[in-house]
Amino acid sequence: MQDPTEPEIRLSGVHKWYGQFHALDDIRLDVARKERIVICGPSGSGKSTLIRCINRLESHQEGKIVVGGVELTDNEKNIDGVRREVGMVFQHFNLFPHLTILENCVLAPVWVRRMGRRQATEIAMHFLERVRIGDQAHKYPGQLSGGQQQRVAIARALCMAPRVMLFDEPTSALDPEMVKEVLDTMVTLAEEGMTMICVTHEMGFARQVADRVIFMDRGRIIEEAPPEEFFGNPKSDRSRLFLSQILH
Amino acid sequence: MLGRLILTYPVASQRVGAGLLLALLAGLLYSIGISPAWIGRLFPATAGWLAENPDGAAALSAVAITAILVANWKAFRLLPRRQQVVAVWVELFVLLMLFFYSFNLSFAFIGKKIGFLISQGVVTTLYISAISIAVATFIALAGAIAKLSKNGVIYGLATFYTSLFRGLPLLMQIYIIYLGLPQIGYVISAVPAGILALSLCYGAYMTEIFRAGIESIPRGQTEGATALGLSPNQTMFLVILPQAMRVIIPPTGNQFIAMLKDSSLVSVVGVWEIMYLARTQGQTEFRHIEMLITASMIYWLLSISLEFLQSRIEERFGRFNAR
Numbered sequence: 001m002q003d004p005t006e007p008e009i010r011l012s013g014v015h016k017w018y019g020q021f022h023a024l025d026d027i028r029l030d031v032a033r034k035e036r037i038v039i040c041g042p043s044g045s046g047k048s049t050l051i052r053c054i055n056r057l058e059s060h061q062e063g064k065i066v067v068g069g070v071e072l073t074d075n076e077k078n079i080d081g082v083r084r085e086v087g088m089v090f091q092h093f094n095l096f097p098h099l100t101i102l103e104n105c106v107l108a109p110v111w112v113r114r115m116g117r118r119q120a121t122e123i124a125m126h127f128l129e130r131v132r133i134g135d136q137a138h139k140y141p142g143q144l145s146g147g148q149q150q151r152v153a154i155a156r157a158l159c160m161a162p163r164v165m166l167f168d169e170p171t172s173a174l175d176p177e178m179v180k181e182v183l184d185t186m187v188t189l190a191e192e193g194m195t196m197i198c199v200t201h202e203m204g205f206a207r208q209v210a211d212r213v214i215f216m217d218r219g220r221i222i223e224e225a226p227p228e229e230f231f232g233n234p235k236s237d238r239s240r241l242f243l244s245q246i247l248h
Numbered sequence: 249m250l251g252r253l254i255l256t257y258p259v260a261s262q263r264v265g266a267g268l269l270l271a272l273l274a275g276l277l278y279s280i281g282i283s284p285a286w287i288g289r290l291f292p293a294t295a296g297w298l299a300e301n302p303d304g305a306a307a308l309s310a311v312a313i314t315a316i317l318v319a320n321w322k323a324f325r326l327l328p329r330r331q332q333v334v335a336v337w338v339e340l341f342v343l344l345m346l347f348f349y350s351f352n353l354s355f356a357f358i359g360k361k362i363g364f365l366i367s368q369g370v371v372t373t374l375y376i377s378a379i380s381i382a383v384a385t386f387i388a389l390a391g392a393i394a395k396l397s398k399n400g401v402i403y404g405l406a407t408f409y410t411s412l413f414r415g416l417p418l419l420m421q422i423y424i425i426y427l428g429l430p431q432i433g434y435v436i437s438a439v440p441a442g443i444l445a446l447s448l449c450y451g452a453y454m455t456e457i458f459r460a461g462i463e464s465i466p467r468g469q470t471e472g473a474t475a476l477g478l479s480p481n482q483t484m485f486l487v488i489l490p491q492a493m494r495v496i497i498p499p500t501g502n503q504f505i506a507m508l509k510d511s512s513l514v515s516v517v518g519v520w521e522i523m524y525l526a527r528t529q530g531q532t533e534f535r536h537i538e539m540l541i542t543a544s545m546i547y548w549l550l551s552i553s554l555e556f557l558q559s560r561i562e563e564r565f566g567r568f569n570a571r
Binding site: 080083092095098107108109112156182 | 467469471472473475479486487491565
């Protein structure tokens with residue numbers, strides 16, 4: 001059983017290499033319950049790798065990752081347990097194009113949580129209404145706009161009732177006019193107290209909802225601060241340079 | 249120079265081009281020695297002239313055939329697309345039948361034997377093919393998953409299997425299984441041997457089709473499913489394969505049709521399927537061609553039903569692509 005004082009997610013001394021390339025270099029990070037974290041940094045800095053290690057889409061080679069009191073090792077059962085509790089939203093949505101919106105949302109609750117189809121459908125419709133896609137539930141993903149698809153992807157993850165949500169650049173593949181509708185959905189989710197880790201370059205979103213901003217470069221965490229402090233008074237040269245490049 | 253002429257007089261040069269092409273066709277027909285006999289048969293009055301001027305007759309025949317083709321083309325152009333397709337099918341089918349008719353076949357003999365050819369031959373061919381298709385599909389699925397495996401032993405097994413069974417002639421595989429297995433103590437009768445050989449051979453080809461289909465699905469699909477907590481098996485059967493089917497079905501339909509006809513190779517070990525019966529039934533009265541043509545037509549009919557089935561299945565798996 002999980003100790004309530006324990007952090008929801010704890011990474012200690014995590015290293016990962018792709019061949020010679022040091023993708024994650026001694027990552028230490030605690031995420032408390034209901035905490036909202038934004039990770040930013042230049043491309044190739046290891047942001048995505050970091051959050052993909054949290055649900056073991058990638059495996060780390062050294063150090064310890066504990067999610068909800070369960071340590072991620074090669075143990076399949078632990079990995080399955082963690083994945084059930086951690087929802088993820090991808091840059092390219094990764095909806096299943098051969099299933100309708102509703103079937104996309106029902107699939108995992110039925111097959112992973114062994115939920116009845118009727119109950120799963122009720123839950124799915126509830127979340128689809130919340131992301132304002134309810135009336136499109138019987139369309140296929142290819143018939144929706146990018147912003148709508150990403151909102152479906154968020155609803156699909158929520159249907160599994162996750163304790164933590166990971167967002168991997170959720171607005172980077174969207175047309176500019178669709179970014180807002182997705183960010184609004186994420187803000188609502190944050191306000192309801194979901195534990196969230198978002199890799200994003202949307203600095204407005206970071207200012208509005210983040211408890212902490214983490215700046216990464218070359219696989220290391222360079223800076224870790226509340227948003228006012230990070231944006232107002234960045235400590236390292238690299239974060240200053242990065243901010244000057246994205247905030248013009 | 250020529251380019252400028254074509255650009256200045258586009259319509260005229262198109263006409264000249266078409267005329268040249270037709271002249272070339274007529275010349276080609278003449279040079280392969282087209283027979284003028286059909287003109288004599290249609291217009292008996294010309295027979296005398298045709299016999300006296302063989303060169304002129306052949307030239308006339310070539311020009312006349314070209315003219316008929318042009319008239320045919322122009323007439324079909326007047327029809328709407330659907331009827332064009334039907335008209336082409338009907339015309340070519342009639343020509344094919346006339347070609348067969350020119351062999352002086354004994355239809356009485358065909359009529360006498362066709363019942364047996366269908367009740368014994370078609371039934372055997374169909375059940376051998378159906379079982380082989382089912383087993384080959386199963387093998388292909390397992391083989392494709394094995395070929396994508398990280399486990400070296402499984403990968404090695406799969407690659408050796410596909411290499412061997414794609415590399416040996418099917419005829420040899422049938423002999424090896426039918427005559428070879430008894431050497432190590434497994435006496436196998438002809439039908440199971442044939443089914444085994446067909447399944448293994450086509451399973452090897454289809455392994456590659458299935459592998460390519462599975463690999464055509466972007467990695468994000470696997471990641472999306474994995475992140476939702478689906479197991480690797482659930483991911484494969486609920487997410488990847490249903491999408492891969494769209495890529496897998498057309499070449500698989502091809503394989504099914506090819507297998508249907510390759511099942512005729514099983515006749516070498518004495519299975520009473522269509523081809524075996526066609527050869528043996530024809531022998532008794534020296535009417536080989538009758539039986540072989542009948543058998544061919546039966547194979548064609550069976551292939552057409554498979555084509556039809558394939559297009560229906562394609563429609564079903566292509567639904568989600570509609571916008």
